[in-house]
Amino acid sequence: MIKMVALAKKKPEITLEEFYKYWLEDHAKLVSECAEAMRMRRYIQSHTLQGNNNIFLQSRDEEVTSYDGIAEVWWDSLEELNMALATPEGRAANKLLKEDESKFVDLSKTKFFFTEEHTII
Numbered sequence: 001m002i003k004m005v006a007l008a009k010k011k012p013e014i015t016l017e018e019f020y021k022y023w024l025e026d027h028a029k030l031v032s033e034c035a036e037a038m039r040m041r042r043y044i045q046s047h048t049l050q051g052n053n054n055i056f057l058q059s060r061d062e063e064v065t066s067y068d069g070i071a072e073v074w075w076d077s078l079e080e081l082n083m084a085l086a087t088p089e090g091r092a093a094n095k096l097l098k099e100d101e102s103k104f105v106d107l108s109k110t111k112f113f114f115t116e117e118h119t120i121i
Contacts, residue, residue, distance in 0.1 A: 001074055001077075001116070002075045002076075002077060002080075002115070003075075003116075003117055004072070004073045004075075004112065004115075005071070005072055005112070005113055005114075005115055006070065006071040006072075006110055006111070007067045007070060007110060007111040007112075008023075008070065008071055008110050009066070009068055010068045010104065010105065010106060011103075011105065011106045012106065014104060016050070016068065018104075019104055020069075022103070023045060023104060024047075027100055027104070030097065030100050031043050031073075031097065034093035034096060034097055037084065037089040037090050037092070038081075038084045038094065039075060039080045039081065039083065039090070040073055040074065040075065041074040041075055041080075042072075042073070043071070043073050043074075044071070044072045045069060045070070045071055046070040046072075047069045048068050048069050078114075
């Protein structure tokens with residue numbers, strides 16, 4: 001299983017509430033509409049807890065709470081992802097998702113990377 005992870009940071013000109021609302025309602029709907037063309041297996045959003053919930057982690061790493069959330073997208077394999085991006089529909093869906101992300105995500109501060117999962121427990 002291949003997973004794309006995004007450590008997301010909101011655009012500075014929008015509130016955290018606006019960011020989460022748009023991400024959870026509008027962007028999630030668009031991802032659902034594009035999932036088949038992109039051959040996505042799964043999509044999960046994790047929104048960062050606010051307040052003192054992360055205080056015990058700050059002594060470990062000041063960057064822990066600097067991200068507003070995590071997005072995870074799964075594919076069965078790299079071949080599936082590459083096949084999706086090789087089709088006109090997949091490329092159009094990918095472009096549409098990137099354009100939508102630029103509305104609410106600070107792409108200059110958001111980190112994206114691919115991983116291969118190894119389940120331990």
